Amino acid sequence: DQQVKQNSPSLSVQEGRISILNCDYTNSMFDYFLWYKKYPAEGPTFLISISSIKDKNEDGRFTVFLNKSAKHLSLHIVPSQPGDSAVYFCAASEVGNTPLVFGKGTRLSVIA
Amino acid sequence: DAGVTQSPTHLIKTRGQQVTLRCSPKSGHDTVSWYQQALGQGPQFIFQYYEEEERQRGNFPDRFSGHQFPNYSSELNVNALLLGDSALYLCASSFRQAANEKLFFGSGTQLSVL
Numbered sequence: 001d002q003q004v005k006q007n008s009p010s011l012s013v014q015e016g017r018i019s020i021l022n023c024d025y026t027n028s029m030f031d032y033f034l035w036y037k038k039y040p041a042e043g044p045t046f047l048i049s050i051s052s053i054k055d056k057n058e059d060g061r062f063t064v065f066l067n068k069s070a071k072h073l074s075l076h077i078v079p080s081q082p083g084d085s086a087v088y089f090c091a092a093s094e095v096g097n098t099p100l101v102f103g104k105g106t107r108l109s110v111i112a
Numbered sequence: 113d114a115g116v117t118q119s120p121t122h123l124i125k126t127r128g129q130q131v132t133l134r135c136s137p138k139s140g141h142d143t144v145s146w147y148q149q150a151l152g153q154g155p156q157f158i159f160q161y162y163e164e165e166e167r168q169r170g171n172f173p174d175r176f177s178g179h180q181f182p183n184y185s186s187e188l189n190v191n192a193l194l195l196g197d198s199a200l201y202l203c204a205s206s207f208r209q210a211a212n213e214k215l216f217f218g219s220g221t222q223l224s225v226l
Contacts (some may be wrong), residue, residue, distance in 0.1 A: 046213045089155070
């Protein structure tokens, strides 16, 4: 029973264009959402987060959008760069620093 | 400033054996969490150690156990290994049980069970 779903295993985007990675969740108790990036042979690294009281959070080229009614969030990367090629994990947690629940990840390939 | 370090990086075991994985947290961190990432899956929470005690546990059998030492380092032990235990085991550290973006991950130990 997956509480966090990333339905696209992979995504290919041209350099300079926008990358949009999607994530859906089923647990209505989730109130904090994060995106992690993972390169091969490295651990996941935190990218950007959003609290359930917001619908958008921006950090440089990365923006996360949250639609609570649809239980959906997305990560936008603009412009995409070859160095952004990695696996992106969506994660969520409930109130009170509960353990993160991760999706299966989406492999992003940015083609020069 | 050393980040989270894990050893060994790779390990091959056979079914029924026991394995111990090790983790040293990032400097200044006192909490260690362990995650299992099976092939094609996202990391799944195993348990968290803080003040040398298991504080939270995910849906994993008792074959998975751990320990935290006074210097905050931690071990993950898996007994009676099954083929399905083959995975990347990630250690993450934080301060005072903080989660979310304050979690820092190591590069993991790749365990193969034959």
